[in-house]
Amino acid sequence: MVVLKSIKIFKLDIALREPFRISFQTFTHLNNVLITLTSTDNISSCGEAAPFKPITGDSREEAIRFLQLAAGRLIGRDIRDLHELHMILSELEHDSGLISQTAKTALDTAFLCLIGKIENKPVFKLLGVSKPNIVKNTLTIGIKSIQDTVRTVKEYMRDFSESGLSRIKLKLAGDSEKDINRVIKVAEVFDGELTLDANQGYVDPEIAARTFNRMYEEIGERIILIEEPCPKGDIDKLKYVKEHSEIPIFADESAATFEDAKKVIEHEAADGINIKLQKAGGIYWGKKIAELANDYNIKLMTGCMLETGISIAAGVNFASAMKGMINTDLDSDLTLPINIVEKPLPFQNGARIPIDKPGLGISLRKEIRDIINGTLSLIPVF
Ligand SMILES: [Mg+2]
Structure with a gap:
């Protein structure tokens, strides 16, 4: 006991x-x-x-x-x-x-x-893998002017070159022309892969699909996925964008809990699910979402809210133990002005890596x- x-x-x-x-x-x-x-x-x-x-x-x-x-x-x-x-x-x-x-x-x-x-045992081993899967991780840039965006991209490239940064995530504003221009500018400066997140910014799914396809024409497969194009919970809109976009569409806000994710998965309304432990209710529930998505051959990513190295460590252990995980966005601890854990989990070779220590591998x-x-x-x- x-x-x-x-x-x-x-x-x-x-x-x-x-x-x-x-x-x-x-x-x-x-x-x-x-x-x-x-x-x-x-x-x-x-x-x-x-x-x-x-x-x-x-x-x-x-x-x-x-x-x-x-x-x-x-x-x-x-x-x-x-x-x-x-x-x-x-x-x-x-x-x-x-x-x-x-x-x-x-x-x-x-x-x-x-x-x-x-x-x-480390948490990833408790979840059933003996060796963690290594999944590429993005650093996120919020909505900013093009000039400020490019400045941040260059700072990330400088500050995280030793971490092997190979993916950047850009938040979209929901304004077609501005979003397209900004994405093109980033792709000029940064030659790695991009993920995009509309955070429900496109009310009209036709405009969303058209916008994304223009991005695809300009940049191609370097954009590996786009999160949550339309207002959350509107499964028909989500599915429309998924079916008309050349770039894979991931549900995030629309797939908050296990029940929400189940709806998206069973309607095949997205190519992938962004599992955030904070909205799922922890690894216990996140794992159930991952298993269901695997049954439908739907891809996975693990994202985060504004979290410190504690909750990020849970995400890293989780992501590296789940099948079908193609991306992580576990970065919020890396840019905080203060660390509350002794040693944050490493960001190496472009991925967050869990360590082979009992528990989460971190301490306060x-x-x-x-x-x-x-x-x-x-x-x-x-
Ligand atoms: Mg998102």
């Missing part, structure tokens, strides 16, 4: 180096929740919730409330049965009417890390609670 003794919950706020803009939002801070778990034999692990209501469906307040309620049901339990733990969380959702995918993700991450430490910096310099704040709430 490995019994859960305590759960601690903290608000985690980090100012970003520069504002990050996507089609419908600009972020200046990461506003997450950090949890630490300790077992009765004093082994501990951590997890992270990265809520953003329009994408994950929950606010930070809801995530914290869910974690507080979950603590009441989980403390004293044997934590080695992940299925059983998720059943307890599903019951809690049912009883409380409160749903927080990101809180479940934080718990799932911390449970798997703790199980890994007890079994002396010891001095982290002492750092109060305006960049980071860590407030205990439970």
